[in-house]
Amino acid sequence: MLDAHLPDLPAARPAIAALPAYVPGARGAADAAPPVKLSSNESPDAPLPSVVEVLEGAARGINRYPDMGATDLTARIAREVGREASEVVVGAGSVAVLAHILQAYTGPGDEVMFAWRSFEAYPILARIAGAEPVMVPLTAEARHDLGAMAAAVTSHTRVIMLCSPNNPTGPTLSQAELDAFMASVPSRVLVVLDEAYLEYVRAEDVADGPASLDRYPNLVLLRTFSKAYGLAGLRVGYAVGPAALIAPVRACVTPFSVSGPAQIAAIASLDARDELEERAARVVAERTRVVEALRADGRDVPDAQGNFVWLAVGDATADLAGHLGSADPAVLVRPFVGEGVRVTIGAPAENDAFLARLATWERPA
């Protein structure tokens, strides 16, 4: 009855109402003991003192808008990757940069292709842009099926996302795989190589992003300060590619979205690259230890090249996540119900807590 009196209300686009939810890693309850938080692929280390110091200075200037074009940071990144500033675009996290790429290059009637399962933001961002996500299943080894992806290209395909290492499963793409794929994809299709976990990669044959930019005029790299650079909470990421491809992305960036503290902390982090690489090396050593322990225990773990491991426990996923989460303190991981559990590599004691709790888990019959 009441409905008859309600006015017509603004309606969002149907694509927005149908969006899958982005599920962030669990954070733990405020009133419980601090959890072992292995749910969001973050760095386990507190920010570097040199980064905290510049942030304290930057905090005193936040009554001013930041440099909208992030000029100094863009120039610094360009120097770091051996390109021109016109070939770099900075955004509020690489997820925002990807959203801008999709806004610039796709719309209704277009297809955005990626492997699945991969980073859960991909289908959401594709739909927000109005495009249709095309998800190509991973192989049995949890790797991109590049043959199937090349075969799935249609006249509507505008952007293809490649995730190396793939979140949440771990394997990288080799240079030979990328070369064969780029040769089989029309040059009108934009290929985005998401290298969010680059600093943790130890696979010798991994595709070399910057070198590949010289070879492929339709390739763009996506990178972030959130993982090995430890700035997840500040939100800075970037894309690198040919200037003509980057300019439309820059036009889509929300004005002033990268804060002054974020810009200055990212520069300080690039200045402290050696220290941060040392930290990443410690995570890699822990990853090796955890993977070896899991395999020694008879568990099947795909090649882990990021700061996380993947346990494809299928229909036991919710049970395993629940068992880990009910430890004291809780061990928080990222479950993908029906598929598996992604566990971030943390500090050694955190990884021990995960392994110890896992050892007490019995898979339900």
Ligand SMILES: Cc1ncc(COP(=O)(O)O)c(C=O)c1O
């Ligand atoms: C593959 C991949 N790309 C991009 C991102 C986004 O990172 P950010 O927006 O923090 O830069 C993530 C974060 O988890 C990721 O896993």
